[in-house]
Amino acid sequence: xxxxxxxxxxxxxxxxxxxxxxxxxxxxxxxxxxxxxxxxxxxxxxxxxxxxxxxxxxxxxxxxxxxxxxxxxxxxxxxxxxxxxxxxxxxxxxxxxxxxxxxxxxxxxxxxxxxxxxxxxxxxxxxxxxxxxxxxxxxxxxxxxxxxxxxxxxxxxxxxxxxxxxxxxxxxxxxxxxxxxxxxxxxxxxxxxxxxxxxxxxxxxxxxxxxxxxxxxxxxxxxxxxxxxxxxxxxxxxxxxxxxxxxxxxxxxxxxxxxxxxxxxxxxxxxxxxxxxxxxxxxxxxxxxxxxxxxxxxxxxxxxxxxxxxxxxxxxxxxxxxxxxxxx
Numbered sequence: 595x596x597x598x599x600x601x602x603x604x605x606x607x608x609x610x611x612x613x614x615x616x617x618x619x620x621x622x623x624x625x626x627x628x629x630x631x632x633x634x635x636x637x638x639x640x641x642x643x644x645x646x647x648x649x650x651x652x653x654x655x656x657x658x659x660x661x662x663x664x665x666x667x668x669x670x671x672x673x674x675x676x677x678x679x680x681x682x683x684x685x686x687x688x689x690x691x692x693x694x695x696x697x698x699x700x701x702x703x704x705x706x707x708x709x710x711x712x713x714x715x716x717x718x719x720x721x722x723x724x725x726x727x728x729x730x731x732x733x734x735x736x737x738x739x740x741x742x743x744x745x746x747x748x749x750x751x752x753x754x755x756x757x758x759x760x761x762x763x764x765x766x767x768x769x770x771x772x773x774x775x776x777x778x779x780x781x782x783x784x785x786x787x788x789x790x791x792x793x794x795x796x797x798x799x800x801x802x803x804x805x806x807x808x809x810x811x812x813x814x815x816x817x818x819x820x821x822x823x824x825x826x827x828x829x830x831x832x833x834x835x836x837x838x839x840x841x842x843x844x845x846x847x848x849x850x851x852x853x854x855x856x857x858x859x860x861x862x863x864x865x866x867x868x869x870x871x872x873x874x875x876x877x878x879x880x881x882x883x884x885x886x887x888x889x890x891x892x893x894x895x896x897x898x899x900x901x902x903x904x905x906x907x908x909x910x911x912x913x914x915x916x917x918x919x920x921x922x
Contacts, residue, residue, distance in 0.1 A: 606763070610759050618751075621748050636736055643733045646721045660677060661735040663732065664730060665733075680713055774848065776817040777847060778887065779884065782877065785877045788805065805822070806825070837863050838860065840852065840855070851876075
């Protein structure tokens with residue numbers, strides 16, 4: 595529940611979800627809602643069979659999805675038909691005819707000719723024929739055509755995108771939290787070194803350069819120490835405030851303890867206030883805080899170990915009871 599609330603507070607994630615939701619809704623609406631071509635009216639009889647089409651306008655094309663049922667003796671053939679009524683056509687455009695070798699081919703050719711004559715009709719209200727030219731009875735029905743797999747696929751893609759965005763946000767949060775933990779582990783040492791060097795008479799910029807150079811010479815550096823080395827290299831030779839550089843780094847990673855140290859250093863640069871006593875106090879506080887975090891982490895390890903121990907206990911009980919159960 596707490597993780598869910600944190601995701602809801604993520605403005606970047608919620609903005610992305612809102613945008614994806616809007617696009618998905620528009621796509622589904624475009625698939626479900628009929629377009630402007632399908633604006634006419636179908637005429638039906640008492641049995642629900644379509645007998646004609648009442649066009650909305652003669653100045654534009656209109657499309658109608660129908661189902662055609664052809665009764666040829668005892669055989670009943672069905673065919674999905676899309677009638678595209680042309681705007682202001684003079685007719686013509688008859689469908690191709692073929693030399694039919696079979697009865698089915700003859701019916702197909704007759705249906706194509708019939709559809710062609712309907713599509714190029716110039717009448718406002720079109721009556722659909724109830725039989726082919728050879729007398730074969732036909733029935734017209736409204737086709738129940740949905741948007742197809744796209745209506746199902748789009749919501750699935752939407753859910754997948756939301757899950758990927760949420761997973762990416764969680765990953766970023768974990769990375770940021772790990773970065774903050776690394777800073778909190780290295781900050782007590784850095785603050786203590788800063789206090790000792792300033793107390794020895796070094797100015798802030800020289801103390802920062804000396805500390806960073808020491809981290810670089812040691813070889814094995816934590817992520818926090820590597821960041822300090824990069825800050826020193828980025829600002830080397832530039833007239834920039836060291837306190838401001840430290841403050842920008844602390845604000846970027848949202849570390850309140852480091853922001854407090856940067857404020858003390860900044861106050862010293864601007865007003866010349868005594869920084870030694872404040873750094874000593876912050877150093878003691880940070881070391882105490884680190885001890886508290888270490889104790890809590892140790893307790894969490896004990897809790898995590900209880901699950902595999904419980905599993906081993908269950909396995910031991912099963913192995914002990916198995917021979918007795920088998921001999922019953």
